[in-house]
Amino acid sequence: MIEININLVFTIINLIVLYLLMKKFLFGPILNVMEQRKNMIDQQFASAKDTEEQAYELKGKYEDALKSAKDESMRIVNQAKDEAKVQAERIVKDANTQAGAMLDKAKADIRTEQENAMKAMESRVAEIALDAASKIMGEKNSSQQDLSLYDQFIKEAGDSNDGNKH
Numbered sequence: 001m002i003e004i005n006i007n008l009v010f011t012i013i014n015l016i017v018l019y020l021l022m023k024k025f026l027f028g029p030i031l032n033v034m035e036q037r038k039n040m041i042d043q044q045f046a047s048a049k050d051t052e053e054q055a056y057e058l059k060g061k062y063e064d065a066l067k068s069a070k071d072e073s074m075r076i077v078n079q080a081k082d083e084a085k086v087q088a089e090r091i092v093k094d095a096n097t098q099a100g101a102m103l104d105k106a107k108a109d110i111r112t113e114q115e116n117a118m119k120a121m122e123s124r125v126a127e128i129a130l131d132a133a134s135k136i137m138g139e140k141n142s143s144q145q146d147l148s149l150y151d152q153f154i155k156e157a158g159d160s161n162d163g164n165k166h
Helices: 006-137 143-157
Strands: none
Touching: none
């Protein structure tokens, strides 16, 4: 039959007790710590994933904002160019208007000077004609006679503006 050694039985009982004690006091807490650690790592991964998603979302928003800012700056630059072009055209138009006004004024001044010169010349010609007439007649006539001679001279010579029409 089987002989059972008592030492063997005590060793088996000791091993079973040691296993149960180790399971209760060693393996249990270690497994609990490992489970807590696993849960904590899973939470950190989930948190990292959420943070990454938020970062991608913010990146998209920043890229949209940047694109919008670029579009806005281009719009502002184009608007400034258009306003500058309009202002330049207005300045050129104003300058042309002022130049035209100055030219018209200069022409009017020239006409006035011509008229004044013609009147002075007519007056001088009339004086010369009267002097010549008085020398021919040999005597000085009265001012009424001078005027009638002048009028007659102008009629015969023709109006001074007749030949100068532009």
